[in-house]
Amino acid sequence: MSQLTFIQNMGGGSILLFGLLYLIFWVYCLVDILRSNFKDPNMKLIWILIILFAQLIGPIIYLVIGKNHKSDTF
Incomplete structure (x- = not known):
């Protein structure tokens, strides 16, 4: 219990929340990629690799650029 108090006193609560x-944001992007149809079938694999290897900016790049590569048909 004292370790948890120490983490909270050091600002660890905000780090854990972040x-x-x-x-949650990362999992949302990964699930969105897996459930979506893309214009080019290879784009699904490319976006999964980007999400996996570009951990910090991969999901942000996907939301900004990747939504334009999706197919309009379901």
Whole structure:
């Protein structure tokens, strides 16, 4: 219990909250890629690799650029 108090006193509570929010954001982007149809079938694999290897900026790049590569048909 004293370790948790130490983490909170050091500002670790905000770090844990940021990490949890980032994890949710990352999983959302990964699920969105897996469920989507793309104009080029290879783009799904490329976006998954970008999300996996560009951990910090990959999901942001996907939301900015990747949405334009999706197919309009379902």
